[in-house]
Structure formats: C-alpha cells, structure tokens
Amino acid sequence: MIALHRVCLAVRLLAVSGVIFALAACQQEVEDYDVIVIGGGLMGSSTAWHLARAGQNVLLLEKQASEYTEGSSLGEARIARSLGGEGDIWSYMHNRTVAEVEELIAFLNSHEPDHSMNDIYTTSPVSYVRHHSHASRIEDIQQNQVDRYEYARTPQEADELFNLNMPPDTIMWREYKEHSGTINPRALIAYLHKALALLQGNVQYRNQVDELTRDGSGYSLLVTNTESGASRQLRAAKVVSAAGPYTGRLLENVAPYFESLINPQRVFLAFFAIDPEMYQLWAEADKQRFRDLYPAINSTDPTPAGSFFTMLEGQTPQGSPIIKIGGHFQRSDISDLDSVWQEELTEAEIQWSRESTARHLSLLDLEIGEEDLSYVRGYSCVYSLTATEFPYVTRVWNDPGEPDPNLVVVAGLSGVGAKGALAYGQIAADLMLGEDEPDPMYQKARAAFGYDRLVSDLSH
DSSP: OOEEEEEEOOEEEEEETTEEEEEEOOEEEEEEEEEEEEOOSHHHHHHHHHHHHTTOOEEEEOSSOSSOOSSTTOSSOEEEOOOOOTTOHHHHHHHHHHHHHHHHHHHHHHHSOOOOGGGTEEEOOEEEEEEGGGHHHHHHHHTTOOSEEEEEOSHHHHHHHHOOOOOTTEEEEEEEOTTOEEEOHHHHHHHHHHHHHHTTOEEESSEEEEEEEEETTEEEEEEEETTTOOEEEEEEEEEEEOOGGGHHHHTTTTOTTHHHHOEEEEEEEEEEEEOHHHHHHSOHHHHHHHHHTOSEEEEOSSSGGGOEEEEEEEEOTTSOEEEEEEOTTOOBOOSOTTTGGGOOOOHHHHHHHHHHHHHHHGGGOSOOOGGGEEEEEEEEEEEEEOSSSOOEEEEEEOTTSOEEEEEEEEEOOTTTSGGGHHHHHHHHHHHHHTOOOOOHHHHHHHHHHSHHHHHHHHHO
16 A cells, blocks of 8 residues: 655745744655665565565565666576485575476466566586585585586596596586576566566665665665655665665664674676687587586685686677686675775786686687686675574564564575575565475575574674
C-alpha cells in the first residue's frame, strides 16, 4: 500500500515592522510503503523479488543508475560452483539459487518468452588447483561429493585426465555440473528488476538514502536524488538494508553496532587479453583446453595472499579472450569509501595479477608468458567483511535486546554472495514475512547467518 500525507516541515516567524507573521513552510508529500529495500545489487534485488512474489508492495531504492558502475557484483562473470561435502552451506546456497533462477526465468517467460537459464549461467568445468598441502581437505570433500568430478593427485594423472602440465607439488580437482561455471550478475540484476516491475514493484534508480530513523513501529527515510539533488521523505512499515559496504553508515541511527561488525576493504580485479596473433595460432584442441581451464580457484601458492580466482569475461575486438583475475586476500584499507571505486590499480597490483595469470596458464604448456598478456583494464571494488567472513541475514538487535521484526539486514556477502544470491534473498524475505522452511539445510544456513549469530558476535 502507498499513501501520501501532507506535512508541514517547519514554521518560520518573521518580524516585519514589529508585527510577527507565522508563515508555514512549503509542504512536502511523504510516501508510505509496505516494504522499502535499500540497495539494488544482487542481494537487495533478490529480496525485493521474493517479497513482491509474496504480495508485498515493494519499493527498491538504488543510488546508482540502472547500469552499474560500482559494486562487488559488477560485471558479467562470477564463479558459480557447487563443490562441497555433505552439509556444505555454500553448495546449498548455490543449488538453491539455481532452482530459484529457474522459477524467475519461468515467470519472465510467462509474460514475454525467450528468456533462458543460459542468459544467467555459463556451464563449464570449475577447476580447483591447489598446493598438495590442501589434499586432506579435498579428500574429505571427495567422500561426500555426489556430482561428477575428476581428481588428479599427480602430474601423470593431470596429463591423463586434463591434458595439463601440473607441477609435482600440486593437486587438481575439476567439478562438472549443469549451471556450475560462471553466473552473470549484470544479467541477473536486470532480470530481477524486470520481474519486480511486472509484479507492480517499484525500482527507483539514482536514489540515495541519506538517513534512516525509527518512526513509531516503522521507519522514516530521507532520500536524495543523486542526479537532481532533490530530497524527499519516505516512510515504510518494514525495511531491508542491503547496502553492502555502506551498511554501517546507513544504520548509524538504528543499529550503530554494524559499523564495527562490517569492515569494508578494497580489493581489485585485473583484466588481461592474450596476444591475438598467438591465440589464433593455437589448435582448436588447445583453445578448448584453455577454455576448460576457466573458471578456477588457484591456491598453488600455499599462502592465502597468493591464492586467486580467475575466469573469462568477454573478448577483444580481435577475438582474443579476456581473462579476469582477483584475489580474495589481496585487501587494503580504505580512506574514502565514496571514491575508492575510481582508484587505479598500482603497478605492483597489475604485476601480481599478470604473474598469477601466467602461472595459471603454464598448466597448458603452450609457451605463453607474461609478455603475451596485455593489460586491458583494472577495477577497484570493496568487500564488506565480517570477522568470521560469514555474512549476516538477520533481524537487527533492538535496545531492549529483542529482534526487530521490521528491519532485516543482509550484509557481509563479499566473496560468497553471487552464486547464492537468490537463496540469501529468500531467507531475508522469509524473516521479513515471518515465514520459515523445515528443510534442514535451509535451517542450517539461516542459523549460520542469523540473529543468534549476530548476538554472539556482539557479545564478543
């Protein structure tokens, strides 16, 4: 439900020739909504979609334009994987998201056909290249893995299984499953917004929430249009905060402890193109081996800072593939959150990315070196991290020590978010609506991200 109320913002007293006049300031309309979701990235968009499906009147506010230029969900490829042992939460979140995306695609096709799962997922082998010190971890997973996989423990096995030249201190696991490979965040966000509009939900771009305060049992929001500079007041019975690294700033008046629970860190992505003349000389079998080598998580350097994730994202006009690479632990502090997105990569960061890419490509044994990798561009983004690096999907803690049923926070998703996006959104929507599911894995995930975990973190 949306209602408009006329309110007097202020009364000014003017003294003119000794006579006092009371002048009412110009009046402003206050819009009332059932639910306002703050943040139109993957998590906010997913939550808004699930709420709209449940019949809620939803307003989704996003401070950027419809075309994203900032955010950890930027781009067209993030790794989507289901590898994990029995009871693995991340596998569950991925597999649940695949099922939810299938429902999203079916909904869109019921209104306008020609949408496909292939618009969101690129199915390809997912490779885990590890230092041999990780062997026990991989073998524990192997005991409970139900999906097809191949495991090379020695260079000979890597040659036989994958036709790769693997160093002797390395092991490699490759999973094969439909919709494992990469997920396209840009396309998924666009489809979620389209579906939300079809359900009469409201997506408003270039609307930044400057202030969130409690207003009785609901919430009041001061919102600024980032293009025009105009401000307005909104009210909502319920609010979902999905503001990523801005969570602490957004919640400073209602749940200020999130400022200490969420730690934004700068990370970077680098993009390289293989020399097009070299690439065109490769035999088709070698091009296929190259494509099968992506996406990958490479931890052949036994230190966390040396590990990286890498995938393919597009190609050059000459047809040469573009390789994207980043490191979960290539982190640095942030001096200004609003400008970090425009920060250029340093020479050291570019060189680390180039060396790591060349090390991964050396598995192909095609005599490709660092000099054959052309730096295309770099991107600075932000991971909003919790102390345990498990995200929060939870009601907030109120001063009386009770969970607030009208404010749900989805935060700390960096590094684990994209592949499970619609599952996080489902849990957030269920919390907002007071819904639940009996499935044991759903319960396990909800507990891992939820209110008791929040209270435990606050106690420490």
